[in-house]
Amino acid sequence: MTLSAEKLWFIPALPLAAAAVGALMPRSGRAIAAGAAIAAMLAAFLVSCVALSTALADPAAKLVHNFAWFDLGTSALRLGWLLDPLTAFMCVMVTFVGALIFIFSLGYMKADENFKQFFCFLSLFAAAMLGLLVANSLLLLFICWELVGLASYLLIGFWFHKPSAAAAAKKAFITTRIGDLGLLLGMLWLYNSTGSLLFFDGGAGVLETAALGSLAAQFTAGGLAVSTAIGLLIFCGAVGKSGQFPLHVWLPDAMEGPTPVSALIHAATMVAAGVFLIARVYPLMSADQVLAHVPLHALTVVAFIGAITALMGACIAVAQNDIKRVLAFSTVSQLGYMMLALGVGSWVAAIFHLLTHAFFKALLFLGAGSVIHSAHHEQDIRRLGGLRGPMKVTFATFAIGMMALSGVPFLFSGFWSKEAILHAAHGWEVSQLPFYAALIAVVLTAFYMTRLVAETFFGKARSDAAGHAHESPATMTIPLVILAVCAVLLSLLAWPSPWLQHQLDPSAHSEPDGISLMVLSIVLVALGLGSGWAIYGRKPRVSETSADPLATASPGLIAFLAAKLKFDELYAATFGRLNAASAAFANFLEVWLWGGIVTLLARLGEFTGLVNREADERTLNGGFNSVSEKVRGTGLAYSRAQTGDVHGYLRFIALGFVILVLLVVMGGAK
Numbered sequence: 001m002t003l004s005a006e007k008l009w010f011i012p013a014l015p016l017a018a019a020a021v022g023a024l025m026p027r028s029g030r031a032i033a034a035g036a037a038i039a040a041m042l043a044a045f046l047v048s049c050v051a052l053s054t055a056l057a058d059p060a061a062k063l064v065h066n067f068a069w070f071d072l073g074t075s076a077l078r079l080g081w082l083l084d085p086l087t088a089f090m091c092v093m094v095t096f097v098g099a100l101i102f103i104f105s106l107g108y109m110k111a112d113e114n115f116k117q118f119f120c121f122l123s124l125f126a127a128a129m130l131g132l133l134v135a136n137s138l139l140l141l142f143i144c145w146e147l148v149g150l151a152s153y154l155l156i157g158f159w160f161h162k163p164s165a166a167a168a169a170k171k172a173f174i175t176t177r178i179g180d181l182g183l184l185l186g187m188l189w190l191y192n193s194t195g196s197l198l199f200f201d202g203g204a205g206v207l208e209t210a211a212l213g214s215l216a217a218q219f220t221a222g223g224l225a226v227s228t229a230i231g232l233l234i235f236c237g238a239v240g241k242s243g244q245f246p247l248h249v250w251l252p253d254a255m256e257g258p259t260p261v262s263a264l265i266h267a268a269t270m271v272a273a274g275v276f277l278i279a280r281v282y283p284l285m286s287a288d289q290v291l292a293h294v295p296l297h298a299l300t301v302v303a304f305i306g307a308i309t310a311l312m313g314a315c316i317a318v319a320q321n322d323i324k325r326v327l328a329f330s331t332v333s334q335l336g337y338m339m340l341a342l343g344v345g346s347w348v349a350a351i352f353h354l355l356t357h358a359f360f361k362a363l364l365f366l367g368a369g370s371v372i373h374s375a376h377h378e379q380d381i382r383r384l385g386g387l388r389g390p391m392k393v394t395f396a397t398f399a400i401g402m403m404a405l406s407g408v409p410f411l412f413s414g415f416w417s418k419e420a421i422l423h424a425a426h427g428w429e430v431s432q433l434p435f436y437a438a439l440i441a442v443v444l445t446a447f448y449m450t451r452l453v454a455e456t457f458f459g460k461a462r463s464d465a466a467g468h469a470h471e472s473p474a475t476m477t478i479p480l481v482i483l484a485v486c487a488v489l490l491s492l493l494a495w496p497s498p499w500l501q502h503q504l505d506p507s508a509h510s511e512p513d514g515i516s517l518m519v520l521s522i523v524l525v526a527l528g529l530g531s532g533w534a535i536y537g538r539k540p541r542v543s544e545t546s547a548d549p550l551a552t553a554s555p556g557l558i559a560f561l562a563a564k565l566k567f568d569e570l571y572a573a574t575f576g577r578l579n580a581a582s583a584a585f586a587n588f589l590e591v592w593l594w595g596g597i598v599t600l601l602a603r604l605g606e607f608t609g610l611v612n613r614e615a616d617e618r619t620l621n622g623g624f625n626s627v628s629e630k631v632r633g634t635g636l637a638y639s640r641a642q643t644g645d646v647h648g649y650l651r652f653i654a655l656g657f658v659i660l661v662l663l664v665v666m667g668g669a670k
Helices: 012-024 028-055 085-106 117-136 138-158 162-193 209-217 226-241 250-256 257-270 274-281 300-320 322-343 348-374 392-406 413-425 433-457 474-495 499-504 515-537 548-551 555-562 564-641 646-669
Strands: 063-072 075-083
Touching: 012 028, 012 117, 012 274, 028 075, 028 085, 028 117, 063 555, 075 085, 075 117, 075 138, 085 117, 085 257, 085 348, 085 474, 085 499, 117 138, 117 226, 117 257, 138 162, 138 226, 138 250, 138 257, 138 274, 162 209, 162 226, 162 250, 209 226, 209 548, 226 274, 226 300, 250 257, 250 322, 257 322, 257 348, 257 392, 257 474, 274 322, 274 348, 300 433, 300 555, 300 564, 300 646, 322 348, 322 413, 348 392, 348 413, 348 474, 392 413, 392 433, 392 515, 413 474, 413 515, 433 515, 515 548, 548 555, 555 564
Parallel strands: none
Antiparallel strands: 063 075
C-alpha cells in the first residue's frame, strides 16, 4: 500500500476534524470529544505509517504535489505537500506519541470540568503540527507554525483561572512571536529574491540548485551571502519555537499547563518544530559553506547557539526543585544538542536525537504527571520521596526514561543519538568549543537526572501527599510502558548502524567508529550518575527542610542557578524597562502631542463653527429675513384689498375715475 503526495493532507485533516467535533460538542459531550480525538490520532498514525512505507521505497525521492491557492494577477500563489523520509518519520513520531499522550490524558484530566475543551485544543495542536510537517511551502509551513503557537497558547493557559498559567501563556506567545518576526522577514526576503516559497518545484524550488546558487552568489552590504542572511532570519523562528538562547525563557514557565501538554508540546512536538525547520531548509542554511571568504556562516551561528543552550539548560536543571521544571530545562538542553548537531553539519544526527528524545522525554513528562496525579498535585521533589514502593510501574518506566536521557550505554536509544552528536561535534573543523560544552552537559545531564530520581522515588515520604500516593490507573500506566519499550527499541535504529542515516540522507557516508570518544562519553556518564547517587541517593533527604548538599557547599552559585541565571530579571531590567519607557513615551505623545493637536483642531473647529454661525444667522439670515418680512408685509397689505367683492371693486374704479377726471380738469384750468 502506498500514499501519494496528493493525499498527504489526510494526515493533518483527521485531527482537525476531531477538533471540529470537540468544538461543536456541548460540555457534556466528554466521551465523544475524547473518543474522536484519540480515534483521529490513531487513524493519522496508520496513514503516517503508509506514508513512511512509501517514502522508504525510494528514500532519495521527493514526492511533491503543488497546487494554486489563489491567483495574483497573471500568476498564482502556490502551496504544496511534500513526502520524503524526514516528513514520514516525523509524522509517525508525532501521531504515535500524540496518541499515547491523548490516552494518558483520559486519566489525568478526568476530573477537569473543561475536559471536552482540552481534547479539542489537543486535536487542534496536533493538526497544526502535522500540517507543518507535510508542507512543501514555507508559506504553508508558516501558517501551520502560527496555528501551533495559537494552540500552545490555549493549552499552556488552559487553567486560566490561575494567574501564573495565564501569565505563562502570554509569555510563551509573545516570546515566540519575537522569533517568528525574524522568520516572516526571512520569508519575505526569500520570496523577493526567488519569486517562490515552494521547497521543491521541478527545479524551481527554493531548496533546489538554481535558487541556492543564486542566493549564495548575492551579497548584502555587510558582506554576508544573501543565503546566510535569509537563513539566520529563518533561524530566529527556530530559536523562539525550540527554546534556544536567548529566547528560552518561555519554555520553563510553560510548565504551568497540564502535564500532558508539557509532554506533547514541550517534549515531543512543538519545541521540535524549530529543529525540524532547520533540517528542512538545511540546503539553504548550508549554501554558504562553499564560500570561504565570507565573515560568517549560518551554520556556525546555529552550532554556537546550540552549544550555549545545551550547557546553560543543563546547569540550570541541576538547581531546580520542581519536577517538571527539571525536565523543562533538560528539554532546553537537549534541544541545544540538536541545534549543535545541525550547526556542525549532521542534520541526520539531530533528527535521530529528536526522534529518540521525543519518546524518552514524553515518557519522563508523563511519568512526572503520574507522580503529580498520585501525590495530589505535589510537584516539589523536596516534598516527595519514597514513591518507589507504591508506584512501581511509574518508577520503573521513569527510570528507563532517566537512563535513556542520561545516555546509559548500550541498551538505551538516547546513548546512541547522543554519541552521534558528540562524534559530529568532535569532527567539526571550525571550533572544538561546542564539543567541550556538549561533554560538560553530558556529565550534568546524568547528575541532575540521578538527583531527580533519588529525591522523588528513594528515601521516605516527606509529606502527607507523598505518603498517601498510589499507582496511577491503567489509562496512565499503559502509555508509560509503551513509551519505555520504545525508548529501548529505538536503539535498533541507532548509530553506528547506517540504516537511519541512509534513509534520511542516502547521499551521506557513515563515519568510522570513534571508540576512544565513546569510552570518554561512557566515563562522563558514569561520573554524572555516580556523583549524583553519592550526593543524593546514598543518604536520601530526611525531611523537606533538610539542606541540599550542593546548596550548602556553594549557596551563591546554586541560588543563581535556581533563579535561572536571572534571565527574567535581566530582561525585565532591560527590555522590560525599555518597553515600559517606550509605552510611556507613546502615551505622552498620545495624550500631550497628538491629543493636544487634536484638541487644538477641535477648538479651532468650534471657533470656526461659531463664526460661521454668527455670520450665517445674524448677517445672511438677518438681512434675508428682514427683506422677506417687508415683502411679506407688503404682500399681506395687498392681500387685504383682494376681498373678492365685485361691487366693491367697481366702487373703487369709479372713485379712481372721478379722481382722475378732477386731476385732468384742474390741470387744464391752470
